[in-house]
Amino acid sequence: GTNGYGIIFSFDSISNTYFDLFNFNDTVNGKYPWGSLFQAANGKLYGVTSQGGINNLGVIFSYDISSNTYAKLYDFNNANGGYSISTFIQVSNGKLYAMTGGGGLNNFGVIFSFDASTNAYNNVHNFDSIHGSTPQGNLFLDTSNGLLYGMTKYGGINNDGVIFSIDTNNNYNVLYNFNDTVGKYPCGNLI
Secondary structure: OOOOOOEEEEEEOOOOEEEEEEEOOEOOOEEEEEEEEEEOOOOOEEEEEEEOOOOOOOEEEEEEOOOOEEEEEEEOOEOOEEOOOOOOEEOOOOOEEEEOOEOOOOOOOEEEEEEOOOOEEEEEEEOEOOOEEOOOOOOEEEOOOOEEEEEEOEOOOOOOOEEEEEOOOOOEEEEEEOEOOOEOOOOOOOO
């Protein structure tokens, strides 16, 4: 893009036409967007940058397709996470959930929620070395039970990563500890 920090673009698959919609610009609006854009129930696209913003820890942003408007909604500040490479997911209470790979109370990342109607950020879980740390993927919503599932790259009993679940009341449970025999350091998404 214009500033070398990434862009939001669209591509018309009928006419094979590319449109440059927004250029990220470091401290003001974040840089190096990561993960996929997520279209929430309100029709807007939501995403994160892995760096930039006022603390250089990334930002949460929205992009309104109808008005072609970018809005920075939240600057990560280390205490509440930073360096997010996660894609949002929307749950039944309407809130968006995602993770950061760093920051939080233990500097191992967090699970957070974001209320798109009020732009309210809430840190719902701080990762630690015992219960999983440094997630490198996205959350998965099981619509049959309403639980969110995910993995961490490190932490757990063997420090080889874990599979976990969390509900919308912030009840977090380690479901499986990776180890040398079955595999370790997972980076990816559950499906």
